Amino acid sequence: MRYLPLTPDDRRAMLAKIGAPDIDALFRDVPGEAVVPVSAFDLSETKGEIEVERILSRLASRNVAAGSVPSFCGAGAYKHHVPSAVDHLIQRSEFLTAYTPYQPEIAQGTLQVLFEFQTQVALLTGMEVANASLYDGSTATAEAVLMAQRLTRRPKAILSGGLHPHYAETVETVANLSGVVTRSPVTPGKAEDIAALIDNDTACVVVQSPDVFGLIRNLRPIAEAAHAKGALLIAVVTEAMSLGLLESPGEQGADIVACEGQSIGNGLNFGGPYVGLFAAREKFLRQMPGRLCGETVDASGKRGFVLTLSTREQHIRREKATSNICTNSGLCALAFTIHLSLLGEEGLARVARQNHDRASTLADRLARVPGVELITPAFFNEFTLKLPKAAAPVVDALAAKGILGGVPASRLLPHEPAARDLLIVAATEINTDEDFAAFEAALKEVLA
Amino acid sequence: MRYLPLTPDDRRAMLAKIGAPDIDALFRDVPGEAVVPVSAFDLSETKGEIEVERILSRLASRNVAAGSVPSFCGAGAYKHHVPSAVDHLIQRSEFLTAYTPYQPEIAQGTLQVLFEFQTQVALLTGMEVANASLYDGSTATAEAVLMAQRLTRRPKAILSGGLHPHYAETVETVANLSGVVTRSPVTPGKAEDIAALIDNDTACVVVQSPDVFGLIRNLRPIAEAAHAKGALLIAVVTEAMSLGLLESPGEQGADIVACEGQSIGNGLNFGGPYVGLFAAREKFLRQMPGRLCGETVDASGKRGFVLTLSTREQHIRREKATSNICTNSGLCALAFTIHLSLLGEEGLARVARQNHDRASTLADRLARVPGVELITPAFFNEFTLKLPKAAAPVVDALAAKGILGGVPASRLLPHEPAARDLLIVAATEINTDEDFAAFEAALKEVLA
Amino acid sequence: MSMNNQGRPSQPGVAQDNDIPTISGDRGLDLEARLIFEIGRDGVTGVDFPDIAVSDARLGGLRRKAKVGLPGLSEPEVIRHYVRLSRQNYAIDAGLYPLGSCTMKHNPRLNEKMARLPGFGDLHPLAPRAATQGALALISDLMTWLTTLTGMPAVAMSPKAGAHGELCGLLAIRAAVEARGEKRLRILVPESAHGTNPATAAFAGFIVDEVPAKPNGRVDAAALKAKLGPDVAAIMLTNPNTCGLFEDEIIGIAKAVHEAGAYFYCDGANFNAIAGRVRPGDLGIDAMHINLHKTFSTPHGGGGPGAGPVVLSERLAAYAPLPLLVADTDGFRLVEDREQLPDGAKPFGRMCAFHGQMGMFVRALSYMLSHGRDGVRQASEDAVLSANYILASLKDIMSAPFGDGPCMHEALFDDTFLEGTGVTTLDFAKAMIDEGYHPMTMYFPLVVHGAMLIEPTESESKESLDRFIAVLRGLAEEAKAGKRQRFEGAPRYAPRRRLDETAAARKPVLRWKPDPLPQAAE
């Protein structure tokens, strides 16, 4: 087996050194009744690369890659162009096959990347500090709610109806355990009056902008209302690239920002691995979940970086930790950092404008299709259409024509009658005018 | 432009330091009449990655990749499975973006690879010494002939009719300048009596095995005949993998071996870059072309490697050099070395047997097709079929059915009447029984 | 696995250097890299996009006015920067990485290639069902491998790492307890447990109750059984445990747990010792996460991502979180809607958006297909063999608290052998860095003083193990002989000397900030 370096001779020599007659002797602590022969497993035997590649390629070919057809799916995961340098760099052995940087003297590469990542996240979100990543945007949101509950010692979290339903469910799953989670109504294409729901038990309001329908939300009044009642505003961003064109949550008064970073540096990957960005005001630092990388000096006075403030973390604090997270999204954070370094101020602004321009153009084209109505007046690169019939079968019909025509809102909100006819459509810098023409023509046909 | 780090401000500051008013001032030695504006070039303007990728992907999609269909083309270039580790390693920045190792203290990586490569090539060919690569098999063959002319001080090179015609033309192009090149007759599926042509003017005979029709040639009698007349035997191998199953040219008495190394570690690449393997008896060392890497020690006594015997080379010897070669096939040699390291003795033997087995199976199947005759009695992974009609249109018809059915001999020997109906077919470890069935069925139809 | 710094001096000693300092600060191939924020500037970018204008009309008045503050860099600078940084890292690909509990085994390149097939890497999670059948089939295949290898009937695929898997398992247990109308809030956790276990238990709203270890490194089964009662929801046991030992009383413990009406959660981080030989389902386990980034070799990537699917017993299977993968006549389908559940399903909720770490699933399945059941078993055996070889080769010179019997996939040493030498576990580990080795896991598990936990994995050749052993023997000899020089202030040959962790924590600098008073350009 190509991955196993020991030869039969080696194994014999090693057993001899150990003084064990055979390999079974090393497993002697395993209760006899629990040992099974290899034939007990109804699984295949070892295979060479050619065969494995054939099997997996066949499976892959039964999926429709976003880049292979005109593709307009978003709703929390976006197809962007990732510069070729990114994948090259993240595959460097020294990044790919290193562990968490617990030995800083031989992990400065990873550590400095994390320091750069934290800085970029803080800048992008307009916050003071950021951690070294969480699993993804949804779990970051859940962590943010728990953190708000700890900080305010209040039980209630109010989730905006515009929060991605998967995020809302993820929050509910953990935050209901020790608190109360309420959802405000779903108002596609409009902002609900969430401020009215805030009371003195409220730990936080959680508002996503652009929301799951693509609508840009103004966080300022919500932040003011929350702060007036001693509650925190958690801003959620599922499309990190929007921060290149829109005011940051920090500028609008958010206290904690939970953001999905996939759009920058990371592929779609059918939903994971992604990278959770987590930023907050500095005063909340000690309640933050996850790893933090900090600057220091070495014994010869050189600048260096270390994981720090680990007294918040499970490996030191155990049941008193701010979170149970250990493994995070290191390599995805690296990809994020490299992509954002390549973009820089100017590149990010340009690609963000490009996204908005593309989506605006598409929205105008599709809104011309008879019976179709654009219901999101303000958006970044994603908008919602009201169709003259249920959206889900329309999407299937479009797929049959070779177009991934967006996400039907009913997929995320199966029991929301208002969602039935809504189609959430995203366009990014990768979409061409030909893509748009094909989409428009196909939609016309399907709706005709 | 993403590859250019200088900003307009930088350029101004640099000009100021130089004391030049503008960039034109730096080009003042260029005669005025030779300076043209950028508009003089009818070429496109700068493009982002997305656009370049789109253009080139469109071109790529107009080709039929060998791996995308049942594919049986050989004749000097072979589709093998290259383990995924190879491409990962050759893309390491330190290998990919290094220059020729002229500063050995910071190029031990490349140098040790070359030392390993030379050793592997010598072992594989059964020769005493090998160089650090030439461009490809054909130019290596031409260099071998020139070397033989220098060594023997005789003019004549006799090329076997089984030598790949491209190789023969390459040899003629350079070896006719100072010598005489003659070709012995083409005898598909048989060995010509080349020994009879050797005379006292003969510097070398050049024999390929397996030959261009796939036939395994016995070099021993030719070596004896050549040596008896004071001539050298140059053995040519276009399928390096055959050396895993067949006696090496060295064992059979060859004096110089020129070999195409593409099969090991390198993709088809539409013909290049490939890697020329060049090996010889040690006594001919000082007449070898190309770079040589040798072992030595550093000032602290540690083993290290350097380029050596460069008094043979153009940068030291100029017009007296053994060759004009400078840049060679370093990275392809690296790929070769890594792949062969992965294979090792056992892996190479197995994959070679696999190749022969596959080709034998296919030969038997195709020989069953009515009107088709197998004319190569002994072969490694490639054989020649005599079809009942001209092979070239048959190949086109097979291609239309989605099968790359081999190389028509007439493509290489357009003026050889005997070649008209011959089809050269290769099969390797990548071909499945389904590939064979598809080929057999399609050939039946095309010939029906 | 993570590091604890109990007893670990975090103030570095003073470094001495009598070399000639270089002008540049770089030294040969040891190249420094400043922060991107220090080298970037305006007027340059590494990605070319046209500079188009867009109107404010559809931006809701929220167009960004302030700059983000990102530096501009060209592609060559970015590549050089991250290549230089990478060169400051140790990696499996560069050398033996014996971090106990972390399973730093070889990461096959094939798996990377497979994960990048556009049909996987470029597949949208919410693409229509017909466009994702291959991906769903792959998940289903992986589920088959996981349930077959563990002998468990069900598996929840969405957890994103081991700790997330623990959470998933405990939430399933919580749901099961609640479904029975009971209130059980206590979870028993051995003191040798990894930090995530108590942290997760607390995260899931439970109270953690520690169970002591026996002198033989196993959990004290009697003490554990004594703590069982109507308020205990579950025990969380790691097996093989964090001392690298098989919990030999595990079947009896499982029985007692079940009799007490509680559930048995197993931390499966060490499944790599027994995969292909022992099925956790046969041991009475109710839930166990599998770190695909350990046992099934998806790369650690400098801290993540991972994947932590949780296998579930019959008693817990119904509570698996959404989404659920079901096969029907026209292919695979993800159930995401509580009103369309398959019979009996009572999902406790959702672990995250979408459906798990697909990128890791592809790699793990590629690993499994490559190994096959025979290779998986052989890998476990080789891992155990190599750990025992290290134990046998070092226990005469280093002190092995449980060195009498065989270990599983990792060999545990303590600092008894360093007593009186003035060399600490930390010094010893840092001296290993100078020798070109990543240190072993130190000061974990907590049940052993100055612990050194060595996990060689199955990926090392005997020759590599022999060299490693020789170096550790050499270091141990020097320490015992009172030759402290190479330990004091080690490492001296790494990109950095010891770093001042105390200073880092006292006045945290967690991000770069522009100079308050920008200097005039030179």
Place this chain on the structure above:
Amino acid sequence: MSMNNQGRPSQPGVAQDNDIPTISGDRGLDLEARLIFEIGRDGVTGVDFPDIAVSDARLGGLRRKAKVGLPGLSEPEVIRHYVRLSRQNYAIDAGLYPLGSCTMKHNPRLNEKMARLPGFGDLHPLAPRAATQGALALISDLMTWLTTLTGMPAVAMSPKAGAHGELCGLLAIRAAVEARGEKRLRILVPESAHGTNPATAAFAGFIVDEVPAKPNGRVDAAALKAKLGPDVAAIMLTNPNTCGLFEDEIIGIAKAVHEAGAYFYCDGANFNAIAGRVRPGDLGIDAMHINLHKTFSTPHGGGGPGAGPVVLSERLAAYAPLPLLVADTDGFRLVEDREQLPDGAKPFGRMCAFHGQMGMFVRALSYMLSHGRDGVRQASEDAVLSANYILASLKDIMSAPFGDGPCMHEALFDDTFLEGTGVTTLDFAKAMIDEGYHPMTMYFPLVVHGAMLIEPTESESKESLDRFIAVLRGLAEEAKAGKRQRFEGAPRYAPRRRLDETAAARKPVLRWKPDPLPQAAE
């Protein structure tokens, strides 16, 4: 570019080291690697194939009986071995690589990705015409870029590197001379020429006649003209030349050459200085190779592969070698048959099997499309600007023989400034290694004593240039101040100290051999 060792001591000095030696021989992240032959063994392989038997029936009695002698290694060992080796290399991706004449510019990753598209990377050279139309179209596009940028009517694509291109050009000239029924066997080559020029001329059967340089670093046009005559086939001039200067009399030279019935071959290795501003065709050049691995940034790969297409003037176009690419109504076609030639074609022969370095063509076209004509021009300007910036910043402290006027893309220094310091050009260069820089090209061109040829390329930021300048100034200051310590025996921080080249050449060890008396296993 290559290195000459005129005046270059090749015996290393004695190294001193007062560090603590490590037990392992490795030091931190500086990891040693033995030869694969020393670590491999029987019984293991890094590639899995079934162990099938095959009959001898069809092997012509030539089945291999002896072992090849290759070592067996598993995949993890092979990866670790080559990763460790790679870490002993310097690279553009790690730092400034100022090798004059070598053009170590940034190698964009996009180009690597494009070359690996299966439609290019996995395309058989003899696949049927219909299966290769995209590849032929790509070659045609690249030909358009090359002929347009050079202002020449034709280009031969098959040469595999610069020297091979030179050969192609000279063979075309030879064919043209012969076609005119003349016999011209002399080629004029300036003494500053790169070694490949005289070597190629001899290789092509010509006699080399050296032309001296003028004190201003240009070829002595008068001397050159004086040598022209009926036996002169061609001159081979490098422009910009190897001193980094534009041959300002080039148009007059070309005229004289043509009047004498000879041809003008230009070594285009330095085209990167003028691409997008000057068309060689406008200068009267008849043939010029273009190193795609320099000007158009295909990676050097530690010595190759490259590609050296040759542009040809109207006077030589007919003689271009086979194969020829032609477009007709139903697409592109390769003409490989002398009896099917397009009108007027008189190919002199064939340079190699198949049709050139397709892998490099894809990368080069990707580079060109990315840059565009504007970017190509800007790159040339930036390369020239950066070289002049270095010249201007260093000429007060180092000695620049032609420092009065501007240079082109490289700045040439000589060793006058080191006179009397006891520090040689070689010492100076080796001290740069300690500073984290690859040395510049040394002892080339030969026309300058102790030459140091610095080519920064357009890929360096001003900040990077400033750091480089500061380090060179620092070194020059120390040398002049008599502080020889850091020069003697440098490098001291590289993976190796100076290597004994004399010993290597005296008793060449060019391959590993098994120990004659194998040791008993331990």
